[in-house]
Amino acid sequence: MRDEVNSADALAVMTNRRVTAMPMLSINPATGQTLHSFPTWPASEIDTVLSQVESAQAGWAALGFEQRAGFMRNLAQIFRQRSEEYAHLITEEMGKLLKEARAEVGKCAMGCDYYADHAQAYLSDEVIASDASRSLVVYQPLGTVLCIMPWNFPFWQLIRAAAPAMMAGNAVVLKHASNVPRCALALEEAFRQAGFPEHIFRTLMISAAQAETVIADPRIAAVTLTGSSAAGRKVAAIAGQHLKKCVLELGGSDPFIVLDDADIEATAKQALTARLQNMGQSCIAAKRFILVETIADAFVAQLKTLMNQLQSGDPKDGATGIAPMAREDLRTELHAQVERSLAAGAQRVTSGAFIGTQGAYYAPTILDHVQPGMAAFDEELFGPVAAIVRVKNAGEAIQLANRTHFGLGGSVWTCDAVRGEALARQIHAGCTFVNGIVKSDPRLPFGGVKESGYGRELSYHGIREFVNIKTVWIK
Structure with missing residues (x-):
């Protein structure tokens, strides 16, 4: 669904046949206009850059934390100073509302500052009592980390992986989604402007297909991927074949459980944001709205009213509430999931149709009476479609919340916080929120279980993913 590795390209690489890579196209999803075309690199250029990065990493690792932090704080300032420019670039290339793009760039600045402030504490030597005269645990960088990133948060997804990896002393190379090449190049230019040593981020x-050969390259020490479960399987297989550490943040089908004591009007407003942020193109967007049946009719009516108030238009216009999806093929795939769910017995409450004749717009959609076995329940809906699931009680809500291959996030909405926490602990996911929209935060670990991946980003957990946790024993 997101930036998946193409199976035909993968087969060609594995059998050493020549692949003619398609150029990377920057296309404005609001208009369908091609903004720029970039050729993919030949093998010789990849080889040169990987050697340059490998050579630069040793000097970077030798710097003290405060020196590395200075560069990271410079980068935070670049994001703040060029926020409007970067936000417009994000909106032009992947279509999100401009206000959301501004927030994304601001979050990048916060993430850079966070690791500049905390990396040293997270990675300081730990003295451990043992049978030695002195024994300690030290945290040392692995080398070069390959970041394979998606298009939906083209700046933040990279920064949340790169900032901790680089503060730990690693170098980073980015393979970005093919539909956001200008964002990818802008990120490299931002690191350069911030004064980072040459080639430490490329x-x-x-x-x-070329990314598969890069994963296997001995100059790459580890890999992190944010993408689909299918892409995660392929990356994990290649990394495993070469015994390389990887962190995978994959798809999600987050439950949004509304109990019978919840404030329906307030919760419905939060539900609208939880489902339609980034036009529903978020791994942690609420996707399955599991409602106790006594409040289900009122909740659906309120959500329908709120959705019907939104207007489509230019995502740079502050009055626009419906932005385009990132690509035409993603819109087509989403619509097919809606149609399959309707054919299986789901009920259409709102729309479920394309909007206009220009751009990749899809109308916000509510599907009611969704059940296991339907596409809207079993699959990740990566777009503005809310699946309504009705249950008799909280126990059934938890049962259905966990009846999924995914396990990224989830939320519980109730006026009883103690009850909410007890239920949140029962949801099989990497993070659960009570009376709050699921989000990533540099202070808290982020990641999933089951087919939503493994490993963690952010917090001290994230910065310790790509280090050698080494015991030093002295007698």
Whole structure:
């Protein structure tokens, strides 16, 4: 669904056949206009850059934390100073509302500052009592980390992986989604402007098939992927074949459980945001709205009213509430999931249709009476479609919340916080929120279980993913 590795390209690489990579196209999803085309790199250029990065990493690792932090704080300032420019670039290339793009760039600045402030504390030597005269645990960088990133948060997804990895002393190379090449190049330019040593962060203009060869390259020490479960399986298989550490943040089908004591009007407003942020194109967007049946009719009516108030338009216009999806093929795939769910017995409450004749717009949609076995329940809906699931009680709500291959996030909405916490602990996910929309926060670990991946980003957990946790024993 997101930036998946193409199976035909993968087969060609594995059998050493030549692949003619398609150029990376920057297309405005609001208009369908091609903004720029970038050729993919030949193997010789990839080889040169990986050697340059490998050579630069040793010097970077030798710097003290405060020196590395200075560069990271410079980068935070770049994001703040060029926020409007970067926000417009994000909106032009992947379509999100401009106000959301501004918030994304601001979050990047916060993430950079957070790791500049905390990396040293997270990675300081730990003295451990043992049978030695002195024994300690030290945290040392692995080398070069390959970040394979998606298009939906083209700046933040990279920064939340790169900032901790680089503060730990690693170098980073980026393989970005093929539909956001200008964002990828802008990120490299931002690191350069912030004064980072040359080649310590590089963007690789490569295809998915070429990324497979980069994972296998001995100059790459580890890999992190944010993408689909299918892409995660392929990356994990290649990394495993070469015994390389990887962190996978994959798809999600987050439950949004509304109990019978919840404030329906307030919760419905939060539900609208939880489902339609980034036009529903978020791994942690609420997707399955599991409602106790006594309040279900009132909740659906309120959500319908709120959705019907939104107007489509230019995502740079502050009055616009419905932005385009990122690509035409993603809109087509989402619509097919809606149609399959309707054919299986789901009931259409709102729309479920394309909007206009220009751009990848899809009308916000509510599907009611969704059940297991329907696409809207079993699959990740990566777009503005809310699946309504009706249950008799909280126990059934938890049972259905956990009846999924995914396990990224989830939320419980109730006026009883103690009850909400007890239920949140029962949801099989990497993070659960009570009376709050699921979000990533540099202070808290982020990641999933089951087919939503493994490993963690952010907090001290994230910065320790790509280090050698080494015991030093002295007699």
